[in-house]
Amino acid sequence: MxxxxxxxxxxxxxxxxxxxxxxxxxxxxxxxxxxxAAPAAAPAKGPSAEEIGRRVQAFYDSTKTFKATFAQTYTIKVQNVKKESKGTVIFEKPGKMSWSYDAPNGNRVVSDGKVIRVYEKENEQMFETPVKNSQYPAALAFLMGTGQLVKDFNLKLLDAAQMKFEGGYVLEGTPKDATPAYQKVLLYVDAQTNQVRRVLILDAQGNKNRFDFSAPVVNQPVGKGEFDFTPPPGTRVVKP
Incomplete structure (x- = not known):
């Protein structure tokens, strides 16, 4: 030959x-x-968005209470204003939460599962709103035992590297039932623990409400009265 x-x-x-x-x-x-030609090796297939959602839900389903420190960055698009603050948040199932902002902010956000109270220390006023109309419980219902990620959201997996998030996944959730409270929520999930390290809430006006959680503690007793709040005398109470 x-x-x-x-x-x-x-x-x-x-x-x-x-x-x-x-x-x-x-x-x-x-x-x-x-x-x-020899067939190319198939690329390793990672978990789907729904699979990650189920892992996250399984973790929070195993908790009765959740406590963490948080850093919040709230961006108002039309004014091009960014507000930063920090504090401590506590969730207790079903449907209760308490956000305590560090000084000099001093704000409080408290929900007993039915009504959410948002106290603004600087303005000496407090807003009382049914839970269903607030973005806080609506977007974070999976944390409080009143919602399910896969059931409540259409989930999409984003490129974590492009989102500058290392060590995990970024889930984009669009609520299956439209709500005036917000349009989308982005969950930054730790790949090792399945805990949510960051939440970014986006509303129809283009505003962004970001929470970065750290030092989480689960299933610890919560102090009595944590989810009750009475504002200081002279506070103007605003109701819908």
Whole structure:
């Protein structure tokens, strides 16, 4: 059998211009069938958005209470204003939560599962709103035992590297039932623990409400009265 000597790249391309891609040209002008290329290894397939959602839900389903410190960044699009604050948050099932903002802010956000009270220390006023109309419980219901990620959201997996989030996944959740409280929520999930390390809430006006959680503690007793709040005397109470 004649030994085949392959041409240089430019000659090979010219000689085989009209030959099917599966054929190679030998030096005497005859063609020889090329050996089929070995199939490429399939890329490792990661978990789907719904699978990650189920993992997150399973973690929080195992908790009765959740406490963490938080750093909040609230961006008002139309004013191009960014407000930063920090504090401590506590959730207790079913449906209770308490946000305590560090000084000098001093604000409080408290829900007993039915009514949410948002106290603004600087303005000496407090807003009382039914839970169903507030973005806090609506977007974080999976934390408080009043919602399910896969059931309540259409989930989409975003590129964590592009979102500058290392060590986990970024889930985009669009509520299946439209709500005036917000349009989407992004959950930044730790791949090792399945805990949510960051929540980004986006509303219809383009405002962004971001919470970064740290030092989480679960299933610890909560102090009596944590989810009750009475504002200081002289506070103006605003109701819908």
């Amino acid at each position: 004649r030994k085949v000597r392959f041409l240089s790249i430019p000659s090979l391309l010219a000689a085989c211009a009209v030959v099917p891609a599966l054929l190679l040209c030998s030096t005497d002008g005859h063609t020889q069938a090329a050996a089929p």
